[in-house]
Amino acid sequence: MALVTRAEGRKYLTPLVGFLLLFLGFPAIVNLIYSVSTVTFETLRSPVLSGFGNYVAVLNDREFWSSAWFSLRFGILTASAECLIGLFLAIFLAPLLSKRPVLMAPLMLPLMVAPAMVGLMYRLVLHEFAGPVPYYLFEWFGDSPAFLDIDNAFRTLVVVETLQWTPFAFLLFYMAYSAIPLDVREASSLDGASPFEIVRWIDLPLMKPTLVIAFFIRFIDGFRVFDNVYALTGSGAGGSTTSLSIYIYQAFFKEGAIGKAVAASVVLFLASFIVLHGLNRLAGRRKL
Amino acid sequence: MVRALRWIVFAIAVLAMNFPIIVTLITSLKSQRELSTNPGLWISQPTLDNYLEVLTQTSRFNIYAYLLNSTVAALIGTGLAIALAFPAAYAIARSEAGKRLVLPIVINLRAVPLIIFAIPLYMMYQWLGLLDTRIGLGLILTIVNAPLALVILVNAISDVPVELDEAAKVDGASSLQVMMMIVRPVIRPALVTTFIFGFITAWNEFLFGLMLTTSRAVPMTVGASFFFAASGGGVKWGTASAVMMLGALPPALLGLVMYRQISGSMTAGAVKG
Numbered sequence: 355m356a357l358v359t360r361a362e363g364r365k366y367l368t369p370l371v372g373f374l375l376l377f378l379g380f381p382a383i384v385n386l387i388y389s390v391s392t393v394t395f396e397t398l399r400s401p402v403l404s405g406f407g408n409y410v411a412v413l414n415d416r417e418f419w420s421s422a423w424f425s426l427r428f429g430i431l432t433a434s435a436e437c438l439i440g441l442f443l444a445i446f447l448a449p450l451l452s453k454r455p456v457l458m459a460p461l462m463l464p465l466m467v468a469p470a471m472v473g474l475m476y477r478l479v480l481h482e483f484a485g486p487v488p489y490y491l492f493e494w495f496g497d498s499p500a501f502l503d504i505d506n507a508f509r510t511l512v513v514v515e516t517l518q519w520t521p522f523a524f525l526l527f528y529m530a531y532s533a534i535p536l537d538v539r540e541a542s543s544l545d546g547a548s549p550f551e552i553v554r555w556i557d558l559p560l561m562k563p564t565l566v567i568a569f570f571i572r573f574i575d576g577f578r579v580f581d582n583v584y585a586l587t588g589s590g591a592g593g594s595t596t597s598l599s600i601y602i603y604q605a606f607f608k609e610g611a612i613g614k615a616v617a618a619s620v621v622l623f624l625a626s627f628i629v630l631h632g633l634n635r636l637a638g639r640r641k642l
Numbered sequence: 643m644v645r646a647l648r649w650i651v652f653a654i655a656v657l658a659m660n661f662p663i664i665v666t667l668i669t670s671l672k673s674q675r676e677l678s679t680n681p682g683l684w685i686s687q688p689t690l691d692n693y694l695e696v697l698t699q700t701s702r703f704n705i706y707a708y709l710l711n712s713t714v715a716a717l718i719g720t721g722l723a724i725a726l727a728f729p730a731a732y733a734i735a736r737s738e739a740g741k742r743l744v745l746p747i748v749i750n751l752r753a754v755p756l757i758i759f760a761i762p763l764y765m766m767y768q769w770l771g772l773l774d775t776r777i778g779l780g781l782i783l784t785i786v787n788a789p790l791a792l793v794i795l796v797n798a799i800s801d802v803p804v805e806l807d808e809a810a811k812v813d814g815a816s817s818l819q820v821m822m823m824i825v826r827p828v829i830r831p832a833l834v835t836t837f838i839f840g841f842i843t844a845w846n847e848f849l850f851g852l853m854l855t856t857s858r859a860v861p862m863t864v865g866a867s868f869f870f871a872a873s874g875g876g877v878k879w880g881t882a883s884a885v886m887m888l889g890a891l892p893p894a895l896l897g898l899v900m901y902r903q904i905s906g907s908m909t910a911g912a913v914k915g
Binding site for chain 2: 486525
């Protein structure tokens with residue numbers, strides 16, 4: 355006998371489900387309707403159905419594709435860098451951290467600060483007169499690149515994002531690494547395996563599910579990036595730092611192109627739905 | 643030898659990843675005069691003047707209002723998320739309901755870019771009069787927090803031995819009584835962790851604060867950027883740094899004190915979800 359009947363269970367689920375339907379279900383429907391309507395700020399409550407013109411406009415917009423390309427590259431690059439560095443730190447620092455867990459605290463600190471705030475902080479760090487990085491580069495090398503101009507902004511943002519979120523990947527890997535029983539490693543060490551071989555043939559295969567999950571979590575977060583990019587460049591640098599989230603934000607708030615913004619939202623929703631669906635099936639099959 | 647190398651790598655990692663925080667802290671302790679001549683990482687005459695200025699000069703930028711807005715909205719967004727997620731988690735852990743549809747959908751919500759709901763929510767808020775209110779911001783933060791709260795609480799309740807529920811049932815307790823009087827006290831640590839983590843997440847949220855508030859309910863993350871809006875003479879880096887430190891302090895302190903519990907909840911969704 356179940357401790358809680360199905361009917362009671364439904365009752366307990368109702369508040370959460372109702373809240374989500376109101377705040378996400380209703381907006382989703384509005385998105386769908388407005389995306390096939392002609393609507394402006396003046397006619398906000400009386401959209402006129404007009405077919406798929408908004409979608410055509412979005413899909414023909416070069417800005418849309420360049421922002422999608424930005425998000426994709428940004429997501430893949432940052433997720434890869436974060437996972438590689440995080441993996442190295444987790445395995446290399448494990449002997450240190452297992453004896454002194456308090457050392458975890460400074461490594462996790464970047465995760466506690468708002469990405470928007472970190473973006474603002476880098477405005478100071480990289481500022482040509484007030485920032486220490488250009489100051490020391492001038493002092494030592496006599497020259498400093500313009501970190502936020504059209505050529506360098508993308509690279510700068512990748513580094514900023516990676517430095518803040520590597521701790522997250524590191525944390526997942528460290529947990530997974532610590533969960534591997536010590537005797538597995540000791541046994542292979544007795545059999546003559548070198549530390550490198552143990553990592554390669556014992557640790558990494560056992561940590562594979564965590565590697566996949568960490569990569570996807572970081573990819574998704576990188577793909578939808580908004581806060582730190584907006585705070586640091588405000589999509590400036592000649593539009594070279596417009597992520598998809600920023601594209602939607604600007605279409606709505608700066609251009610007032612509601613139909614276009616909403617259609618882009620639906621496209622983004624479909625894209626993330628497809629990715630998530632694939633990921634869930636993968637996870638279900640492998641029992642990650 | 644290797645041990646020394648590990649310490650060096652640790653030091654480099656900590657310095658590199660916390661570099662913006664370190665620079666901001668140093669800058670916030672420099673006097674206006676020193677700032678114009680010394681952008682380096684040392685301070686010749688440390689001073690608290692910037693903090694004093696930020697905390698006393700409230701005519702143009704009222705930092706107390708931003709801090710209060712963030713606190714209230716984050717408390718609503720965390721408290722409500724737990725109030726909604728706890729009974730739902732109980733149902734999912736202990737009954738047949740919600741396992742197949744609600745749990746997977748809510749978990750996946752974490753990965754959906756929330757901006758896709760932002761525009762209709764903006765219109766809805768305009769219509770309901772919730773734009774630029776702390777309650778309105780708090781309700782959105784509830785959405786942000788609900789998925790992870792549900793995952794952590796489902797995991798926590800699943801770990802509670804069923805015998806505990808059964809014993810109470812035999813004694814005649816209803817399922818509501820079991821939930822509130824047996825399960826709730828047992829999983830209290832998980833509730834505290836969820837609260838702390840949710841509060842940090844809510845405090846650090848930026849997108850909805852930017853879109854849904856303009857003046858009265860502006861949270862700290864958005865308010866901090868106002869100090870950068872150059873008003874003749876450019877940014878005053880000393881005061882701007884002090885503002886950023888004050889804005890980053892509450893979540894950073896909570897995080898440093900509770901880092902052990904938080905590392906658990908950060909990975910909860912990833913490992914078990």
